[in-house]
Amino acid sequence: MADGKTSSIRALGSRLLDRAEPLIKGVIYVSGWSSILFVAAIFFFIFKEAAPVLSSVDWGSFFFENRWIPNPADENKAPSYGAAGIIYGTFAITVVSMLIAMPLGLAAAVYISEFATGKTKEILKILVELLAAIPSIIWGFIGLVIMSPIIQWVFGVEVGVNLFNASLMVAFMAIPLIVSISEDSLRAVPDSYREAALALGASRWEMIYRVLFPAAKNGLLAAAMLGVGRAVGETMAVWMASGGTEQFGLLFDRVKAMTATIASEMKDTAHGDEHYQMLFVIGIVLLIICVIINVLSDLVIKGVKKKHS
Amino acid sequence: MVAPNFKQPMKEIVRNTMIGTGLCLVLASCGRDSGTGTSVTIAGSDTMLQVGLAWQDAYKSVRSDVTLSVEGQGSSTGFKALINGSADIAHSSRAIKDSEREKIVEAHGKEPVEHIVGFDGIAVYVHPDNPVKSLTIAQLKEIWADGGSISNWSAVGGPDAEIQRMGRSNSSGTYGFFQKAILGSAEFKPGTGAANGSENVVNFCATTPSGIGYSGMSYKSDKVGWLSVAKDESSEPVEPSIASVQSKEYPIARPLYIYTVGELDPESPAGEYLAWVKAEGGQAVVSEQGFVPFK
Incomplete structure (x- = not known):
């Protein structure tokens, strides 16, 4: 009696599931496509917001003049949108942060993948992932409150919030990304490569430098490019630690990034006026840079897969 | 033999982060309910935010039944909130622009009214x-x-x-x-x-x-x-x-301004609040906050 009841419930359940299957399939299908939809929507909306001003932007001034004055004090003067200073800022922070992050990240990946064993390896991997989880505003605080006086004291410079400080914070944020991808690509090199190198009398350093690096080249490149993507898009930490000044600053001068400009000016602009649209133009430039970097790193990673399979 | 193993998740995290950043840009503006009943909504100047929050705090002991919601993201946002009706009162650290005045008249059919409540x-x-x-x-x-x-x-x-x-x-x-x-x-x-x-x-x-x-x-x-x-x-x-x-x-x-759409009904929660701000209680808060009372 009880048995019969259970089996009939089971039968009903499976019949229901059969009925629901197309629906479930549909939901999964839509979720799969939704990310593509989101990307398309982002492009659409960002271009839509910037569209009215796109045809009248003076691109020469935008890319080569450092004069960002959206609200001139003299109302009879035309606003000026020369973004060279902030484009330089983004570029400089990216370059300096990668100069710091690449060697450190690569060295850490080599250590984790080739030298560390057992518990050390596990703990290090967990710590690297923890580092990746720290929100960027926390890095901003660290830059502003802790690093700034340290930089002033160590380097004897006047201003503690500068290109170096911002780059350092971005480097710390990019390092976990670089470490985990580099480590993956080093691990992907077959052990037979290592054994062959060591059997031929290579030292461990020679094995890493002459055999592993060339074999993992594409993965390491991809790690580097994703690190660059992180640096270009970083906003909050850069805003707080860079000193927010649009100028062609050197290592210990204040600079300003494109992301920080959007973040600081967006809230006070009237929705739909020219200044607002120009901030979206900066957004488009950033978006295009990020897409190029992402596509390049994707292609590079695909290259790696082909080589080993 | 270690199989080639590329962590897709990391790539996805990166991609999702970028998507997230984009979404934030898209969702930058969102509306809010307008103040009804016993709540008063205030938006505007970030310079006046701390005095606004102190007013909010002090007003609790005067009228505990009135809820004040205070935001301070910049003077322009206060006027925007008056135009679209999402705030009863706008804080501003500058005088209203002609373009903002016109938009308020256009949206509500009433002139904005200026109150000087202190100096900065x-x-x-x-x-x-x-x-x-x-x-x-x-x-x-x-x-x-x-x-x-x-x-x-x-x-x-x-x-x-x-x-x-x-x-x-x-x-x-x-x-x-x-x-x-x-x-x-x-x-x-x-x-x-x-x-x-x-x-x-x-x-x-x-x-x-x-x-x-x-x-x-x-x-x-x-x-x-x-x-x-x-x-x-x-x-x-x-x-x-x-x-x-x-x-x-x-x-x-410079003066610290409060703007309203037309003269407020003195019986309404927002009107009572504004009268309190301009009277002794509110002005005491102004000087406590390091600003200067208007008289």
């Missing part, structure tokens, strides 16, 4: 160890304005160090007011910083020996110094203080 002195902050203690308006202009001749502290009796200027973002009310008061129709000198909020301007001056910055008087602390300002070479430099702002001796001061 803009102080020029420097590092506490800076030997320069006073400057004239003309000297300040040479320091801050595009094409100005002073770029080293030695030119005004200080040490031989390049002056590091830190201001606010070009759409902040404080930026506009300082520009109008000191630079006239000139632009800021290239290389002038834009800090993330008044607090960070003061923090910059407190930690940078050659720094100079402008912000509301209420941000003064022991860790930072400020300058006395003289109208011209023949007049005495005046230190920013409540008395000197009220007497209009201190030259860089």
Whole structure:
């Protein structure tokens, strides 16, 4: 009696599931496509917001003049949108942060993948992932409150919030990304490569430098490019630690990034006026840079897969 | 043999982060319910945010049944909120623009009404160890304005160090007011910083020996110094203080405004609140917060 009841419930359940299957399939299908939809929507909306001003932007001034004055004090003067200073800022922070992050990240990946064993390896991997989880505003605080006086004291410079400080914070944020991808690509090199190198009398350093690096080249490149993507898009930490000044600053001068400009000016602009649209133009430039970097790193990673399979 | 193993998740995290960033841009503006019943919604100037929050706090003991919601993201946002009806009261650190006035009339059929509820002195902050203690308006202009001749502290009796200027973002009310008061129709000198909020301007001056910055008087602390300002070479430099702002001796001061759409019904929660702000209780809060009462 009880048995019969259970089996009939089971039968009903499976019949229901059969009925629901197309629906479930549909939901999964839509979720799969939704990310593509989101990307398309982002492009659409960002271009839509910037569209009215796109045809009248003076691109020469935008890319080569450092004069960002959206609200001139003299109302009879035309606003000026020369973004060279902030484009330089983004570029400089990216370059300096990668100069710091690449060697450190690569060295850490080599250590984790080739030298560390057992518990050390596990703990290090967990710590690297923890580092990746720290929100960027926390890095901003660290830059502003802790690093700034340290930089002033160590380097004897006047201003503690500068290109170096911002780059350092971005480097710390990019390092976990670089470490985990580099480590993956080093691990992907077959052990037979290592054994062959060591059997031929290579030292461990020679094995890493002459055999592993060339074999993992594409993965390491991809790690580097994703690190660059992180640096270009970083906003909050850069805003707080860079000193927010649009100028062609050197290592210990204040600079300003494109992301920080959007973040600081967006809230006070009237929705739909020219200044607002120009901030979206900066957004488009950033978006295009990020897409190029992402596509390049994707292609590079695909290259790696082909080589080993 | 280790199989080639590429962590897809990491790539996805990166991609999702970028998507997230984009979404934030897209979702930048969202509306809010307008204040009804016993709640009053206030939006506007970030300079007035701290006094607004103090009013909110003090008003609890006056009318515990009225809920005040106070936001301070910039004067322009207050007028925007009045236009779209999402706020009853707008705080502003500058007078309303004609374009904003027109939009309010267009949306509500009523003129905006201006109430002066206090004064804010803009102080020029420097590092506490800076030997320069006073400057004239003309000297300040040479320091801050595009094409100005002073770029080293030695030119005004200080040490031989390049002056590091830190201001606010070009759409902040404080930026506009300082520009109008000191630079006239000139632009800021290239290389002038834009800090993330008044607090960070003061923090910059407190930690940078050659720094100079402008912000509301209420941000003064022991860790930072400020300058006395003289109208011209023949007049005495005046230190920013409540008395000197009220007497209009201190030259860089501005009114704090509250704007409403038409005159508020004195019986309504918002009307009662506004009357309280302009009376003794609200004005006591104004001076507690380092601003200057309007009378």
